[in-house]
Every structure is written in structure tokens, then in C-alpha cells.
Amino acid sequence: MKAQVLNRKGVGSLLDERKKKILAAVIDSYIVTGEPVGSKTIASLPGIKVSPATIRNDMAVLEQLGYLEQPHTSAGRIPTYNGYRLYIDELMNAKALSDEEKQLLDDCLDVDVPTADALIESASKALSELTHCATVVKNISPKFSVITKVEVIPTGKRMYVLLMITSSGNIRNKVCRLEFDLTNEQMEFFSKYMAENLQGVSVDELSEEIIENLVAAMGTYMVTLAPLLKGVCELAEAFRDTEIKVSGEKNLLARQDINSAQIVQFLENKNEVVKNMLDDSFGDLQVVFGEDGGFVIENSSMIVSKIKKDGRTAGTLGVIGPMRLDYAKIIPYIEYLTGRITELISEDDDEDKDI
Amino acid sequence: MKAQVLNRKGVGSLLDERKKKILAAVIDSYIVTGEPVGSKTIASLPGIKVSPATIRNDMAVLEQLGYLEQPHTSAGRIPTYNGYRLYIDELMNAKALSDEEKQLLDDCLDVDVPTADALIESASKALSELTHCATVVKNISPKFSVITKVEVIPTGKRMYVLLMITSSGNIRNKVCRLEFDLTNEQMEFFSKYMAENLQGVSVDELSEEIIENLVAAMGTYMVTLAPLLKGVCELAEAFRDTEIKVSGEKNLLARQDINSAQIVQFLENKNEVVKNMLDDSFGDLQVVFGEDGGFVIENSSMIVSKIKKDGRTAGTLGVIGPMRLDYAKIIPYIEYLTGRITELISEDDDEDKDI
């Protein structure tokens, strides 16, 4: 099964209205109870006007089409991945947010925070609490920011703090111990050299190769300053390493229906796994399931939505939770939050923040 | 039950040698298998020369004394907390480290790292991998370091990075957004004011009260610079907040014999819980069990050992794992590591690091 985008309308057109209604009802019920759903349960629902026998016939069709399955002969039905997919794409009733909910979400966004990344962080935290899921964030900074400053500050015998600041207001630091103390002249040269050669360079692009070239071109200062350049390289890496953040993993580990070994495995190479999923080639909202393209936590799903800036994908925010998730509620939450963030970081441009 | 120190020799003197041997054998076996241990198992051990019946009699006595217990009548014995305590204090055979093991541990210590805290961090990481436990660290810095520098660096419209550096080479930063841009004069005043009033102050002591007094005494600069002072306060807090670090929690969460809810609970107030345990009033090595003084993870134990400097307790390093732990191996590991760190951070004083 491949990762797929949302809003691929039309797959469900093979189904008549009643079958759609039944499929949706089965999934709604399964999401709440976690138990296989039988024909009787569906028949007793207020919106359903047909007998259990009819529902059984329809469910048999839905099973043949691959939307439902039976754990065993005498059990009710549970949704397949394809069933969930159809449900999310076409069947479910996304609950429109009430004014109170909007207010609640607005309050969660900490607009006083100085960087866009921190704004997203605040949304992530709120989302984790509201949904009891883990959250996943892809930060804006590496893509939209460039180095504005590299500083070196002496702090003790042969000890120096290296500082890298980006246009998005983010900062990383690193303590370096050198073999020799630097002279004032050396420090000045370093600052100037950095300003001339790295200012405006994206942290995304700052490779070891660039650094090596800079070292080679440094002339007499080469020996003394090379360790600092290496530190600069590590700082850029620190920026990149923090691009993708998963938090609230506790919420996943606490659940029995999710294999904790798989969670640990996922957390260990989250960067690779998530990076593939959050790129430009997908729609605004993306939902992937237990086995989709490299995402390998059984019985769990990841919902992410894009944050944009100047029309480009800037970052992403979403949740990782069990398959049995209240999609109808959570998807609007995520869409609202990413929407608000998109607005906020554009406003800022005209106002007082430069990202 | 209260937290207790190790090396409280003499409690086991009520027991004759054979009973001690049997108790040790039961615990050894239980640590490996996790199953209640019966008299037959013990009798078949090479070091034991008596019959199962004799062992049964002795085990009955050990049970009466509170060192062993029976899950049910027809089961073997398992150790009680008191049993473990006696085992660790007096009975177990701490395995002396081989040269290879010492080498291994030495290699894990990253001596190239610039700060003592980072050195401990490297030990913690190694320990977590070697023992498959969570590790707990109490850093040295807050106690042994003072503020050496507070800097403010402009990074954009009304955006400033606040920097705090301590004598131990640690650094924290914070991005602040102000209402107005600072003039050069204001920035100079701030730097000077910080240098005069905070240099040499311990991050441990930097309270809100001190900051408030500083703000009040700032005169005309008060309005503009107060937000920065607040940031300084937060930076000191950031230092204190990172004093105690638990890592490798995964190793605990993966185990079924430990209640994950209790782990989560513990992690949430680890600072309070651990702080109480790692103070000066205990011996060099401390082992606490599932219920000891505020430490509330059933079936688990925490082993910590002190790192010293100038004769004072400087930091601590240890592990949190299941009760069934290979104490005989792990305790020497921890003792060796904390010993080496103690040596290394003293050496540094004469050489090139100032902590």
C-alpha cells in the first residue's frame, strides 16, 4: 500500500448511499468501542431504516470490496485501512468547530512567542493535550531562514562559545575547547570571515563541503580556526536535527493496542521516516496509516497538515495516534491550527516579525 | 520504609553462613529468571552441599525474618525489599571489573567534551546502553558554577538574543522580543549593569527577588530593560531545570513488569523526587527501592553514586531499572564511572578546564 493524498474523490461512487451510510456507521461505532460491529447494532441506529438482514447483505458487499473485514466468522466487522481511507476522504462528517472551540484553540496559540517555530511548538503542545496523541512538527526555520550571525565569545581558558543565529530568530550554541587561546586579531578575523562568507546562507545548505572550502581559503588562520569552523558545521546540523520533533510519545506508549517496540523504532528514525512524508508533493492535509510508505506503527495513523508561507509549504503540524481516532473532530482541530498559524506568520511580515 | 544508605553492616549477622548463602542464591536466581525459587533449585547449585529439606527449613526462617516471601503456598520464594537490601549491603558478590571492562567504560567517557556536565552526559548515555536501564543524572553546574557573562545580541527588528554563560562553560540562550529597539547606549548599560551585579552570582541563588531589586535600582532604564531582566531570570531557571535529567526512559517503558503509569508519573515530578534523594546526607552509593521515600515505581530500583569535587558532593549519576537487576555487575560500573569522573574533573583544575 502506498501513501496517498486526501480528497481523491470518487472512489466511493461505486457504493450507493445506503452502503456508504452503513460503512460510516460501522467505522463510527468501531472508533468509539473498539469492538467489531454487528448488523444489529447498525440497525438500531436512528438514521438507519432497514433490517439487520439487509445490513448483513450490504456488509458482505463492503467486505468483498475490501472496506471491512471480519476477525472471525461469528464476529462483527471492523474497518480495513481502505475502509478508513474512504471514511476520511468521503464519508465522515467533519464536525465544524464551534465558536468556543475556536476560542479554545486560539488561546492555545502563544502569539507572544518570538519565533514562528515557537508558535508552532505551542500549538503542538496544545494539540497533544487536547487529542491525547503524540504530535509531530516539522519546523519552518531550516527552509525559510538564513544565517544572520555567527559569533564567538571567550568564556574561559581556551574555552569559547560559538553562536549561530538565523533570520527566523532561532539560535543554537556550542561550547568549544581549543588548543590555544585566540588573539583579538584572530577573533576579529573569524567574525568578519563568517559574516562575509556565511551571512545569508541557509542552514539547510551549509554542508561540510562548504566548510572545508572555507577552511582551505583561510590562509594563515587555518590551523587555529579550523576547529571553530567545525563547530559552525555542527551548529548548522543542530538546526537541521531539530527540524522534526515528535512529542507526547507518552500518549502512545500508554496504549495497549499499539506495539511499543514499533513506537521506539519509529522514534529512532523519525527524521528519515517523517521527512519523506512531509514534503511538497502531498495535499494540504495528509493521513497515513499503519503501513503507509515507511510509517510502520501498526494500528496507528498520522494526520498532518501543512503550514504555508508565501504560498510555499513552510512547516507541518499533526498528530500520531491510534487508528481508532476521532478523525471528525481532530482533523478540523489540526486544520484550524495550521490555518491560524499560516495567517499569523504572514501577518507578521507586514508587522514586526521577520521570519 | 525509609530510604536507607548502603554499607549498614551487621544486620545480617543474625544469619549463619549457610542461610546467607541460601538467601544470596535465591536472589541471584530470581534476578536471572524472574520466577519464584524453590528448595530443589538451590540444592542443585554447585556451592550448596545440603539437601532440599534443610534448605526448606532455612528458607522458612528467612521468610519469618522478612527477607523472603511466597507468592502462594505451593510456590518458591521471592525476595522482599528487605531481602534485596541485605543482599546488596552484605551478601552479593560485586564482580570486580576486568581490564577490558574498565577499558570499555573509559572509552565511553568522552574526555574531549568541554564541560563537566557534558562529560557526565556521555557517561549517562553509555550507562543507559550498557545496562538497558534509564539513567538519572544530577549535573554539577548549578552548584559549582557562577555566572560569568550575560550578553544581549540584537538579531532583528526588536529581537534580541539573551545569553547567559557560567564558569562551568555552560550556556543558555533565550530569544526576546521587545516593544522597542534598544539604543547602543541602552545595550551598553545593560551589559555593564549585568557584569557589575550578576557576575559571580550562582545560578542557584539568582532568584526573582534579586532580579526585582535590580530592576528597581535601574533608574531611567527601568521600563525599557525590565523585560530583559525577566529573561535573565528565566535563563537562570533554565539552568536549574536541567539540573536533573532522566534519559533512556524507553528502557523502562518497554518492560511489562513495571507500571508505565507510575513511570510517567515519576517523570513528571522527577525533579522533586530525585532532588530529595541525591543530597549530601547519604553515603557515596545509594540504592532505593520501589517504595522508598517518595520514589514510587513499584518493582523498580534506583542506584546512584556521587561525583565529588574538592571533597564536596558535586553531582550524581545512576540508573533506574527493574528490581531484578544485575546489581553485582551494575554497581561496580556505576562506581567506576563516577570515580573516573571525580578524578577527571579534579585533574582538569590543574590543567586546562575550570569548572
Place this chain on the structure above:
DNA sequence: GTTAGCACTCTTTTTCTTTGAGTGCTAATT
């Protein structure tokens, strides 16, 4: 003091039975 022997206890495992939810199919109904 130590040990063999044995009855006793209590968990664990296995086997068998019962229960019940839910189905698929067929025939009747609309």
C-alpha cells in the same frame, strides 16, 4: 542437625461444555 518420605496446597494447564453473538442462506413478503 540433617534428611527422606509423604500428605497437602494451590497454581497452571488441559480438556470439555456451554453460551451467545453474529453470520449466511433460503424462502417468504412487499
Place this chain on the structure above:
DNA sequence: AATTAGCACTCAAAGAAAAAGAGTGCTAAC
């Protein structure tokens, strides 16, 4: 032609009963 009632069938889950087995405590012998 679509829907429904009725019913036999399936299979997991729960329960009951039996068997197995590990380990003990006690007694009496060594």
C-alpha cells in the same frame, strides 16, 4: 427486484471440571 424473517451454522469467549506439577511443611528416621 429489493427487503426481511427465520433458522442452521460457526466460532470465540467464558465457565467448569479434571489433571498435572511444583513446592511446601511436617514427621520420623538417620
